[in-house]
Amino acid sequence: xxxxxxxxxxxxxxxxxxxxxxxYQTSGFNGLFWYQQHAGEAPTFLxxxxxxGLEEKGRFSSFLSRSKGYSYLLLKxxxxxxxxxxxxxxxxxxxxxxxxxxxxxxxIA
Amino acid sequence: EAQVTQNPRYxxxxxxxxxxxxxxxxxxHEYMSWYRQDPGLGLRQIYYSMNVEVTDKGDxxxxxxxxxxxxxxxxxxxxxxxxxxxxxxFCASSPRTGLNYGYTFGSGTRLTVV
Numbered sequence: 001x002x003x004x005x006x007x008x009x010x011x012x013x014x015x016x017x018x019x020x021x022x023x024y025q026t027s028g029f030n031g032l033f034w035y036q037q038h039a040g041e042a043p044t045f046l047x048x049x050x051x052x053g054l055e056e057k058g059r060f061s062s063f064l065s066r067s068k069g070y071s072y073l074l075l076k077x078x079x080x081x082x083x084x085x086x087x088x089x090x091x092x093x094x095x096x097x098x099x100x101x102x103x104x105x106x107x108i109a
Numbered sequence: 110e111a112q113v114t115q116n117p118r119y120x121x122x123x124x125x126x127x128x129x130x131x132x133x134x135x136x137x138h139e140y141m142s143w144y145r146q147d148p149g150l151g152l153r154q155i156y157y158s159m160n161v162e163v164t165d166k167g168d169x170x171x172x173x174x175x176x177x178x179x180x181x182x183x184x185x186x187x188x189x190x191x192x193x194x195x196x197x198x199f200c201a202s203s204p205r206t207g208l209n210y211g212y213t214f215g216s217g218t219r220l221t222v223v
Contacts, residue, residue, distance in 0.1 A: 033211045035211070040197070040217070040219075041216070041217070042199060042214035042215060042216050042217055043152070043199070043212075043214050044214075045211050045212075045213075048211060087151070087152070089211070095154070095157060095165070095167070096140065096142035096144075096154050096157045096167065096201070096203075096212070097142075097201075097211065097212055098154070099144075099151050099152040100151060101149070101150065101151035102151055102152075
């Protein structure tokens with residue numbers, strides 16, 4: 001089975017950089033996803049990593065280390081609208097994505 | 110517009126009264142899935158389907174039924190709802206290939222069972 005761990009809550013200041021970590025254990029690795037979810041809304045896709053290293057996409061970057069079972073999402077130049085939950089997820093064979101419980105990020109002025 | 114459509118968005122019902130939450134996608138996706146989301150527990154899989162007439166249980170299937178008679182539709186059925194099924198429900202779909210696109214989610218259905 002899968003086991004995914006991420007911090008429950010984080011707080012950061014507008015304009016700053018924040019790193020949200022995710023550790024996972026999975027039988028058979030098929031990549032790792034990050035989703036953003038605003039309160040009461042559907043999750044939306046942010047990134048997908050299948051190879052080790054950093055993938056940059058605008059203000060958001062995602063890093064993966066398969067040997068360590070570790071990923072992080074890096075958010076730069078934080079804006080108030082970045083206040084949301086960030087979900088780490090891994091596929092498992094033919095089953096749907098398995099999600100971590102999410103990290104609730106609060107951006108303060 | 111490519112999307113997953115769930116209905117209704119909000120529903121309040123009474124214990125034991127059968128209900129169906131509909132889900133439809135227009136992207137010709139093969140995979141479809143239902144999740145429920147509860148505070149502190151995150152998104153948990155209820156049922157999923159890899160193709161027409163193929164369905165499997167997820168992590169929390171008790172009290173739910175699904176069917177996949179057509180590729181585009183994947184309704185979630187609660188035969189006898191109970192208050193512990195009060196939750197936020199999401200339907201999602203994904204192409205068979207192209208894992209890097211992950212899942213597209215519907216807007217969610219907030220269900221309250223009293």
